[in-house]
Amino acid sequence: MSIMHILLSWQMVGALLTFFIFSFLFRDNPFYKFAEHLYVGISLGYTIALTWYSTVWPDLFQPLFFSPASQVAVGQKLLLVIPLLFGLMYFTAFIPKVGWVMRVPMGFIMGWGMGVWIPATVQTTLIKQIQGSLLTPTMLTKWHLLLFGLISLVGVICSVIYFFFSREHKGAFKVASETGIIFLMVGFGASFGYTVMSRMSLLIGRFQFLLRDWLGVIH
């Protein structure tokens, strides 16, 4: 790889921006600020453009204003007026006198969201997880399944007891509560370990980019 190829390439831009971001490890500086703002600006601009061309234009503006009645029926067009109005209501946030109007679409979104989200969440994260914590006849077929099932059951009960504040933690209750702390700490440890792995992965990814894509030192 020639020096000119390295200097006049998109990889060079990527490498420079990587160094700008890494410079924050030393201290905050204008190069870091530049790269940070560039990233935020590009991300936001890209999101706006993509959302417009993939959703707002083809699903709202085009059928509502630019499609003949032979393609989109009048009834469908009238239905599209509702999301258009709701969308416009958000812009009242910029006019203090009528800013309250924004609550209408927000209320709709919250109502719809909660209605959809609550039953799905109860089913997915509560009922299914309670079922998963129970000892089932299948677990009795192999000793390791039974062992893991028991650990899981004890862990769930003790962790829930730790967060039970309506009774003083004394006697057996205290033992269970403190056992719950051990399970919680193991959980936090696992999360921290995975977080370290994640952060290291990002660092490795950057070094792979610098050494392979930019400098061509590794293959």
Add this chain to the structure above:
Amino acid sequence: MSTEVNVKEKFTFWQALGHIDRRIIYLVLAIVVIVPLIVPLKLMKDVSPRAREVFAAIDNLKDTGKPLMISVDFDPASLPELYPMLISMIRHAFARNIKVMVLGLWPNGTGLGQQALKQAAEEFSKQEGADYVFLGYKAGVDAVILGMGENIKAVFPKDGNGRALDSLPMMTGIRKLADIGLIVSLSAGTPGYADWLLYAQSRYKARLAAGSTAVQAADAYPYLQTGQLTGLLAGMKGAAEYEFMVFQHGFSKAKMTAAPAMDPQSLAHLAIILLVIIGNIGFFADRRRGKA
């Protein structure tokens, strides 16, 4: 450990362990990452059962004839962890003649999905519309997933390149999520695998597997035990395992990126463990001095 050395204060050797300059820590980490990248140690040897489950689930689609749907729920910030999963899965599917659909719930990641499809399609000489479909991005997350549960073409009347889905040969017989063999959410946060679990898996009983950043992995494990997730690829390790399996089975001879990264990953973890131990020694030495 993170504070800089205070030159005015005198530390014993043991106390100094708890006050190592952060720049020394950065230097140590840079060395343990760079050296094994240049001089590979080839530590990647084994694959976890969770990764095997994802591999088997995709491999078995060959028998059902149903397509694989991959949701690109990440952006370039998580590229080192999730992009190798994405490209390896597409290569695996193409090698087994499994149809692939790719969409994105994250606007900034959708282009990565298109790039991976294009790259793998060139390697395996696959035709867009016949062997794979790029659906693109649609705003609305919950509404998008729920809508696809009823009718995919109502949510995505056109693909990411503006062609009507009805005109694509691959989409014949594919109407809703129930017609998809396996959905894989490659997830870096919200929206991500949790949304697919809530709506596609829970409500429409879709078969779901996840590839997640390591940060999210601990939260995803409970869903494996209950069978809500068919398999899980956790972070760069999961990506490396999948790459390794695709390579091992001879499905692709393309250059791997995540598997060689397991060398620096392992050494960096070792360095972090040592630093945690050293920091704790310094902490206890400090505490002892305080009591004296």
